[in-house]
Structures are given as structure tokens and as C-alpha cells.
Amino acid sequence: MPAQQLFTLTVYSEHCVGLLNQVSIIFTRRCLNIEDVSASRTTIEGIHRLTITVWSDRETMEKVVKQIEKRIDVLKAFLYTDDDIIYQEIALYKVDTAALLREQYLESLIRHHGARILDITPEFTVLEKAGQPWETEALLEQLKPYGVRQFVRSGRVCVTKSPVEKLNMYLEEQMLRQQATFLNPESNV
Amino acid sequence: MITGAEALVRSLIAEGVDLVFGYPGGAIMPVYDKLYDYTSQLRHILVRHEQGAIHAAEGYARITNRPGVVIVTSGPGVANVITGLSDAMMDSTPVVVISGQVNSKFLGSDAFQETDVVGITQPITKWALQVRRAADIPAAVARAFYIASTGRPGPVVLDIAKDAQTGELEWKHEKLRFIRSYNPRPKISPADIVHAAHIINAAQRPMILAGHGVMISGAEKELLALAQKADIPVATTLLGLSTIPSDHPLNKGMLGMHGNIGPNFQTNKADVILAVGMRFDDRVTCDIDRYAPNATIIHIDIDSSEFNRNVRVDATIHGDARDALLALTPLIEPAKHTKWNEQFDRCNQVERDTVMRAELRHDGKITMGEVAASLAEATNNQAVLVTDVGQNQMMGARYFRYTMPRSIITSGGSGTMGFGLPAAIGAKMGAPERTVVYFGGDGGFQMTIEELGTIMQYGTAVKMVVLDNSYLGNVRQWQELFFNGRYSQTPLLNPDFVAVAKAYGIPGERVEERAFLPAAISRMLSHDGPYLLVVAIEEMDNVFPMIPIGASVEEILLNKTEKFTYPED
Ligand SMILES: Cc1ncc(C[n+]2csc(CCOP(=O)(O)OP(=O)(O)O)c2C)c(N)n1
Ligand SMILES: [Mg+2]
Numbered sequence: 001m002p003a004q005q006l007f008t009l010t011v012y013s014e015h016c017v018g019l020l021n022q023v024s025i026i027f028t029r030r031c032l033n034i035e036d037v038s039a040s041r042t043t044i045e046g047i048h049r050l051t052i053t054v055w056s057d058r059e060t061m062e063k064v065v066k067q068i069e070k071r072i073d074v075l076k077a078f079l080y081t082d083d084d085i086i087y088q089e090i091a092l093y094k095v096d097t098a099a100l101l102r103e104q105y106l107e108s109l110i111r112h113h114g115a116r117i118l119d120i121t122p123e124f125t126v127l128e129k130a131g132q133p134w135e136t137e138a139l140l141e142q143l144k145p146y147g148v149r150q151f152v153r154s155g156r157v158c159v160t161k162s163p164v165e166k167l168n169m170y171l172e173e174q175m176l177r178q179q180a181t182f183l184n185p186e187s188n189v
Numbered sequence: 190m191i192t193g194a195e196a197l198v199r200s201l202i203a204e205g206v207d208l209v210f211g212y213p214g215g216a217i218m219p220v221y222d223k224l225y226d227y228t229s230q231l232r233h234i235l236v237r238h239e240q241g242a243i244h245a246a247e248g249y250a251r252i253t254n255r256p257g258v259v260i261v262t263s264g265p266g267v268a269n270v271i272t273g274l275s276d277a278m279m280d281s282t283p284v285v286v287i288s289g290q291v292n293s294k295f296l297g298s299d300a301f302q303e304t305d306v307v308g309i310t311q312p313i314t315k316w317a318l319q320v321r322r323a324a325d326i327p328a329a330v331a332r333a334f335y336i337a338s339t340g341r342p343g344p345v346v347l348d349i350a351k352d353a354q355t356g357e358l359e360w361k362h363e364k365l366r367f368i369r370s371y372n373p374r375p376k377i378s379p380a381d382i383v384h385a386a387h388i389i390n391a392a393q394r395p396m397i398l399a400g401h402g403v404m405i406s407g408a409e410k411e412l413l414a415l416a417q418k419a420d421i422p423v424a425t426t427l428l429g430l431s432t433i434p435s436d437h438p439l440n441k442g443m444l445g446m447h448g449n450i451g452p453n454f455q456t457n458k459a460d461v462i463l464a465v466g467m468r469f470d471d472r473v474t475c476d477i478d479r480y481a482p483n484a485t486i487i488h489i490d491i492d493s494s495e496f497n498r499n500v501r502v503d504a505t506i507h508g509d510a511r512d513a514l515l516a517l518t519p520l521i522e523p524a525k526h527t528k529w530n531e532q533f534d535r536c537n538q539v540e541r542d543t544v545m546r547a548e549l550r551h552d553g554k555i556t557m558g559e560v561a562a563s564l565a566e567a568t569n570n571q572a573v574l575v576t577d578v579g580q581n582q583m584m585g586a587r588y589f590r591y592t593m594p595r596s597i598i599t600s601g602g603s604g605t606m607g608f609g610l611p612a613a614i615g616a617k618m619g620a621p622e623r624t625v626v627y628f629g630g631d632g633g634f635q636m637t638i639e640e641l642g643t644i645m646q647y648g649t650a651v652k653m654v655v656l657d658n659s660y661l662g663n664v665r666q667w668q669e670l671f672f673n674g675r676y677s678q679t680p681l682l683n684p685d686f687v688a689v690a691k692a693y694g695i696p697g698e699r700v701e702e703r704a705f706l707p708a709a710i711s712r713m714l715s716h717d718g719p720y721l722l723v724v725a726i727e728e729m730d731n732v733f734p735m736i737p738i739g740a741s742v743e744e745i746l747l748n749k750t751e752k753f754t755y756p757e758d
Binding site: 017018021025029062066067069072073171174177181182 | 308312317319366367369371492494
């Protein structure tokens, strides 16, 4: 088997029904297991972004990216490894308040992990921590003795380290293509 | 204001559609009601099974280069077109399927005849959309036609809820010409052209592989111009057949498992391969690890996801095949590759002397190759061959001869049995002036035999040749060669096909002996209307040459025991 590594894909698309299915079936066909996925709007009206992480090899992933881009409603897909991006996930922890308050070093624990308290009720306390998976997991381990009732993670979000904003470039190219199409009735038909 | 159903009909007409294939049902009845008002502008062909509708639409699209249109009802109606959608996806065939859907307020409730059409069809279509409002219909139709017919063509689905059909709108249809997330005609990179020309000009043993893309882009002339300028031998894929006339000296034949020896064997000798509009299917490459080891490969394709997908290539030209060839040819230096060309001919001579001679022998029972060759001769190599799948397909493709483009319609990527008969109906309707010959097996014929009813109803003058070997021959061949002759579930007990046709009012006859074949063929061809010719075929006949699974393109079987060796002097 070729060398496996964790890849992050970002997929920019029109915001339409069934888009996620169109993307996920490409993984299904190749029997690739998606590690995590997050979806959100972008700053550009109407354009959505998926961030997907998956363990695979580069050759396979390059083919996957091309097949994703081939879907009509997909604008552009980018393939990254961890070196190319700054990435983060958010974790929420719902812990028993009483147990937490018995902890002598609660303050230092929270400080040490850079966590925040979002809500406290007599029953439970909600903590939040942003970081990389190993960091959010480290906090989870420390909180376990106090009874973690729920633990959720957002899945990865990322920005690229590259100084070039490739999506914007792509959109500009398409605008020029659009102008050319309507100036020249013969092109693109 | 008009209804969504009427808007759909008008938008189809506005997209230039004058023929649709379909089958009515509850969820599409408003559309059928409106079709009734527009019969003079939009002809509807009532098939006998929805699978027949989509294969007919494929046949129509393949011969006209325009999208074939299918209208079906929800649930089982649209489920019956799934085979055809995946077939059209594999073979880049533009088809627009319009399916009725339950009222939008029942979506997701398992309402009567509801099925998740978009969910089912997304993996096997170029694009699929559910329409829930009447006002969205014109734009959806425009988008569907634009997507189906541009770039690398393919099937699209519009799933139209019943309330969108009955709702009202102000109809206005505008053709679509731009989608920002989809560029169907990429600009060819001049640097890629220069690079490719450089490689070709330095070649000693170049070869061109011509695929379906050549035909789709209408690049037959341009391909030939390039080939002739530099004296480059041309091989075609199954779907690329008829892009170059059979008798052109640079046409070295068909690639693949049952292709000709010249193009297969020489693939591994070539130092440069120019692949145009083809996708290195495994039936073409055979053992991929031993494919074209000496060649620098240049790949021209409109679909960049095909680059390096199956075979690693050294240079790519992303764009329409015709655009690419028009740009490339001026940079190609005239050359002569006489010796290299002769090597192909030598291989093919061995094939003629061994394989073809055995197939075209003049004793024993009739063979499929003979029938195909006789048909070609009797039609002056002008007819359109529509095959089914199996031995009949390979024999038809191999022994038929082609003089003009779009002369073969066959299910390549999917190998869909039952494709042939309805596809022949669609082809004949798309090109009434051409002779359309259906060439199918006794197995596949029975998969869509109900379409004899369509032929009867519309008097479609399809010339049907059924090759009756009383076996699922292709599978039987594999059983003979690789499963110790254990003929598990391949013998067929067949009905009297001529009597079946007769029941549909279609004349026909059965031929058992060679001596009667030519006269029967000319009776079929001269008959004004559909005709069925059943030919009793040698049961144990096999298709050769053959490159078995796992073998390389050089390891070619001439018959069950003998391997091809290059005839050195
Ligand atoms: C729908 C479908 N089912 C099964 C197959 C597998 N298959 C390929 S060829 C073949 C036999 C075809 O028999 P027949 O139609 O009699 O043609 P022949 O090979 O005898 O010419 C079969 C079963 C297929 N290609 N398509
Ligand atoms: Mg048979």
C-alpha cells in the first residue's frame, strides 16, 4: 500500500441541495473513510466550503480532487497536508459541576489548557477549547476523572499558509470567461 | 400564465427538441396532457419499457450528436432508466431524463411511487436536480441541456414534482451559456501544444489512439490531417471505430481485448503515443503494469480528471479534441514512417491469415464474423451498425467496415446487454436516411425484445440480425477457456424468434445454411420497413484474437492454443 498520510481537502461550491452527497459518493466509491468534515458559508455570497480530512495516499487523493472538481456545482477543490495549512478544531466539554469544583487546581488546569468556561449551572459546566486534536484530547483526558457527560469536536477548519488566494484568482478567471462568453456569441457553445 | 407542464414542453421545443422517448404514469400526467397539445412540434415515441426509452435516446444522441430526451414517471418508471443512465455516463452520451415526482409536500414520506431520484442518480449522472416550483422549470431545462451537451457530454436528470407541473408561471426560455463552476470548453494552453509537437516531431515510432472524443468533437478530418502529415498509424478504441475509414492505409484497426493484433502488439513498441479523446480503459490497456513501457504518452482530453487516472502520461492537452488537433497540426513536421507502418500491417496480415481465415471459413455452420462481413458488403460499408453486447458485439465491431463517422453504436464502458435493439430504434429515428442494422445475440435480444412493439407501432425500419448460438456466447467462451468448459447457466432454449416478430407484424426469416445467407440479407435490406433475420450460428465459435485478463497487450491468443509471435523475416 502506498504511504498513507492525513490530507485536508477544502471544497468550494455553490450552495445547493445534495452537494455534500455529490462529494461524499466520490469517497464511497473508493472506499475512503472520511475522518472529519465541516461545512460553512464563506465570505462570498452563495459560496460554501467543505473541509474534509481523510487518510490516504497522494495519488489517490489527487484523483479524488479532480473527480470532485468535475461535479458541475463544485467550483474548486484544494488538497493539503498539515504543512500547508494552519488548522484548528473546537471542542466542547460538558462536565459535572460538583466534581469540577472539588478540584483543587481547577484554575491552573483551565489556564494550562487555554480553555474557557461557557456556561455553569448547578448540574454541569461547559468548557470550550480550540486547538489541534491532540490538544483537545489532552484536556479530555484530564477532565475524565470529573465525569465528562458530553464531548464534541467541530471537525477541522483551516486556512492556507500560501500568500496567494487561489479561490479568488479562480473566481476572477471565471468572471473574465463570463465576459468573453457574452462578447463572443460563438465561444463556449 | 401557463402551467409548469406546458412550460416544460415549450422549453424542450425551445432547446430544439422535436422527438422524445417515454412512458407515462401518475406523477408525470400533467406533462403528458400537455404533450397532447404539442404533437405537431414534439413527437413522442411510446416505448414498451423505460429502459428501452433511455437506450433509444442514447442511440438517437450517438447518431445526431444532440441530447436524447426521455420522459418517465416517478418510482418504478425512473428506476427503470437507471441502467441507461449509467451506460450513458460511461460512454459520454448526452441524455436528458425528465421524471415525474410526487407532490413536493409529500417528499420524504414514502408517498406512493416516491423514490429518491436525485440521491440514486447522482453517482451515475453528470448532474441531477429536483424541481419543486413551476417557476424554476425553464431555467432548469436550459441548464440540463447545456450541461448534457457541452464539455464531455453525459446524462442529466430533472426530477419534477407534480405540483411544479401543475403550478403556474410566466414562461420565458433563455438558453444557458455560462456556469461559473463549469468550463466546458477550456482554452488550450499554447505551451502544451508546443510541448506535444516537440515530442511528436522527435518520434521514431509514433502512434495515435483515437477514441470516442474524436467523434464527439467532430475531429475526424483534423485527426486524419495530423496522421497523414506525419505518417502516423492510427488505432481506434471500440467507440472510436468509424472515426477513420476502415480502408484508410493509416487505419491499423481496433485496440483492446478482442482488437486487432497490429495496434495492440505495436503499442508496446511505440516510442510516442498520442491519445485523443480516450480514457485508457482496462479493456484497452490490458495489464496496466506492462502497458506501453517504451512510450512517451501525450493525452488530449476535455475531461482533465482522466489525465493520469488509469495510465501515467507524460504530457497533456486539456481541451476539445478538435481545438487541440487544429492547434497541434501546424506545428507537426511532415515525416515518413514507412517501416514502422509496415510492422502494423504485418501483424494484421498474420491476423487475416489465421484468425480471420478461420472465422470466414466456408464449411460448417455460419459464423458471426461472416454475417458481419456480408452485411458490410451488402450495404457498401455505408450502414450504421448497432450492436448488443457479447460475442455479437465483438464480431460485429471487428468484421463490419466503416466509411463514414458515426457508423457504430455500441455499449462500451458498461457493456449493457439489451442496449442494442432500442438504441437501433433511436438511431434510425435520428438518421432516417441511413440504413441501421441491429446486430445482437439471442440472449441480449430477449432483454429488450418488448421493443418490437415500438418498432411495430412506428414502423421503424430497423434491420434486425439476431445471431442465434443458443448460448450466452461470451460467457460460454470464458467458461470454455478459463473454467474447464463447465457451461454453468449459459445454454439457452430459445423461442421461435421469427414467429415472435410475426406476432408483431414484422416480417422475418431464419437462415441455417451459408448458401442462403446473401439472398436473405438482400431481402432484409430491400424490404421497405423493419425486418428480422435470425441466423443460426456455430455454437462453439469463439472470439479471437484475445488478450486474456492479466496478459499484456503483446500476449495475444490467436486461438485456444496458439500465441501470436511477430513474423520476423
Ligand atoms: C445486462 C447484462 N447482464 C449480464 C451481462 C454479462 N454478459 C456479457 S456477454 C453475455 C452473454 C451474451 O449472450 P448473447 O446475448 O446470446 O450474445 P453472444 O455472446 O452469444 O453473442 C453476458 C451474460 C451483461 N453484459 N449485461
Ligand atoms: Mg448467444
